[in-house]
Amino acid sequence: MRLIVQKFGGTSVATKERLLIAAQRVVKAKREGYSPVVVVSAPGRKGDPYATDTLISLAKEIDPQVPVEARELDLLMTCGEIIGIVLMAQAIKVVGGYQTIALTGGQAGIYTDGNFGNARIVRIDPAAIWDALRNDVIPVVAGFQGVTERGDLAGHGHITTLGRGGSDTTAGALAAALGAEACEIYTDVEGVMTADPRLVSNKARVLPSVTYEEVSEMAHLGAKVVHPRCVEIAMEHRIPVWVRKPDSDHAGTVIKERASDLPQKMFRFTGVTHLPYVAHFKVHVAHQDDLPEIETEIYRVLGEAGIATYFVSKSRQLFEFAIVREHLDRVRHLLDGLTIPIALNHHSRLYLLTLTPGSVAHRERRRMLMQLRPKVEVLDAPVEVTTNCAIVSLVVLNTREVPGIMARILEALVDANITVLQVADAQHSVSCLLLEEDMVKAVNVLHDKFELHTGVGQQLRVLAGAAD
């Protein structure tokens, strides 16, 4: 038997017409001799009646000041997918005449830890799915959800959600658990593209084939095609993942072998991604020797608040980092007025972080701390914030082995008069922190510079001097 997992996103099941098109995909697979296992997201996207955010708002709007328990939120959020599976099961029955069974995550045997809102799959018992397949019934499983099992601290049988990209994660994990031939992710684009087509218009191309590492890099750096957790599971279990559009004849993109499986040291330019809504912080410190303690304390404060940092960098008297802008107000609040003591041999220093030098609050804080003199030396640590930043990244298979990438990136950006605030390189990408107003232009010039619009950039090339 040839088993495949087919996952349909929210837009694929948002209307009756789209639902029927999606169901035709399942029926087609069945008629071609496959045994499909279908995974469905909640119908619609942000703002639609059964979309996750709409469901959350139903509870939150009762009184926004009273937080809704995470367990209850998970119960509520899973309703959208349950509606989705019943509709999809019915649509398949209508289109193909096949028997179907709609299964919640728990009924499908997806067990998670008790981390409500962002649960991790710990075990899959696909007995119910196998039962359905043995009886020639198409199982339609709710994505994004699972259930806690006996022994979990949260208790037994609580419904959980898997967090961002949860339905993709469900599809990948089921494909792994069932030993499926492939996992198909149906979405509203024709495949993994070289850039967001809304930014580079008709120049973006569908990549016929990418490695797990490339697509994972793209997803982490802002591309919204397939969630990295799904890719990670597929990579571990070596399951090919296809990204396709339900109503398109385009073959789509296949995500397959690891970069390390390639026969030689190869590289290619894969795509350009963007991540808007970023803020950049620069903390100035009077004494270079004090920087490690200040850096540690800032990381501790941000870590406790659950805020991740990007583009970390430090030089002699400067410590830099970027954050996602949704955290900006919290970070301002956490850092403005933060005092960091430094113990020295004969006296101590106190750094007063300030985002608002000259403000009444800063003057007052400083006046109070000055009373500690002469035993304590009080120093200001001014914090500069650039609130309107974005990250634009070039994804490259095997970046580190290829000389000249940074030069080509800078050539393109300098020629377009784009200011680069900071850079960061990783195994499969080079990222630039720049002003948000330059983001679209930067994506376009890099897309052109690396010939991604012609397909030349994506051709696999052997590294100079690489041995077999």
Place this chain on the structure above:
Amino acid sequence: MAKKGTLLPTPVEPQQEEFERQRGVTGITVEDGLVHVEVQVAPDLRERLQVFRALAEAGVSLFLIKFHPDSIHFTVRKDALKQARAVLRRLNHPVKVTRDCAMVAVLSSAMRDLPGVMAKIAEAIYEQEVELLETGDSHDAVMLLVRRADAQKVSEALRKKFGLS
């Protein structure tokens, strides 16, 4: 098409499979044979581009690249140092080279979902009183460039900090 009673493959034993990696730091790696290079150059991007272009033409691969107010920093493999130095000498920018470096990488499958990791790393480095020459971060790793002599100490401290064997 599978009919009722069709022979199906033996189901995978579900209890034995781990479908999602444990969240958190999964490993520490050390790569030595690296050299840290600081090139004094004005913040003007065109001037900086000249440096990168010259190094590219000489076929020197760079990583851990950082922009600083009055300099650019990067790391090269030690066998590329001679070539890099020759290029930089020609450009006439003051250069500081730190040989015998090692990159300690802290690995995780989704670093940005683990905001406390940076604090733990910074604590470990600070407690060991080791000079951190450069830091880099990506979604799956935090890279720490230290002197080779410190790499073992840093690696062990990090393993201890993250409970890795």
